Amino acid sequence: MRFQAFALCMILGLVGLAVVTAAQEKDMETVSPALGLRAEGLIIARCSVCHSADLIAxxxxxxxxxxxxxxxxxxxxxxxxxxxxxLLVRYLSARYHPGAPDQLLPLDSELRKAEPLTQEPVAEGPLTGVAARGAGIFEHNCQACHGAMAIGGMGPKLVKTPILKQEDLFWETVLHGRGAMPAWGSVLSPQDIADIFAWLSTK
Known part of the structure; x- marks a missing residue:
């Protein structure tokens, strides 16, 4: 009797695992490498404001x-x-599911280079920022750390600072991160960054 109960539990467990695995594979099929990078960028931008990305992982x-x-x-x-x-639900379900190993390797760096984050054509020549649009992008993405109107908060103030006179450094910092600031290249498009810079330059 005990053996039959044990066997039944094993069968139910295997069926449950198969269902979880199938759901995970379905999620993974809908998350391309580029979307995976987008999701990781969202985790940094939206989730790590309150807690570390390591906690999520x-x-x-x-x-x-x-x-x-x-x-x-x-x-x-x-x-x-x-x-x-x-996207966050699909990515997190596919990557951090109950059957995932304790230690996960980061997304392959070659995949990061192989697929663009968006399907938008690359602009030719320097981008022209739109300050009015940059205000909204800043509020949605940057204000949590740099404060309302970019006057500072957890992160440094950005209005009337030397970095606005060094546009190349500004872009490098936003795209790849600097110090405690994470990289935003997988979250913001080049036009977004140009718009934010244009808005900050008007302050």
Missing amino acids: QQRLPRARWEATVEKMEHWGAEISNDEAD
Whole structure:
């Protein structure tokens, strides 16, 4: 009798694992390398404002738990669109599922180079920033650290600072990070960065 119960538990466990694996594979099929980078950028931009990305990487949750977690983030004020929330759930479910190994390798650096983050054509020549648009992009992405109107907060103030006279350094910092500031190249498009720079330059 005990053996039959044990065998039944094993069968149910294997069926459950198969369902989880199938769901994980379905999620992974919808997350290309470029979208994976986009999701990682969102984690840095939206989630690590309150807690470290390492804390997220330690989790091993089924899809339903990730859905509840992202929904809770939105309830607590995380500024993410519906499309961004859907991408986060798919990516987190595919990468940090219960069957994932304890130590995960970072996304392959070659894949980062192989596929563009967007399908937009690369602009020819220098970009012209639109200050009015930059104000909204800054509020949505940068204000949490650099404060309202870029007057400073957890991060340094940006208005009337020397970096605005060194546009190349500004771009390098935003794209690749500097010190405690993470890289935003996988979150912001070149036009977004140009718009933010244009807006900051008017302050």
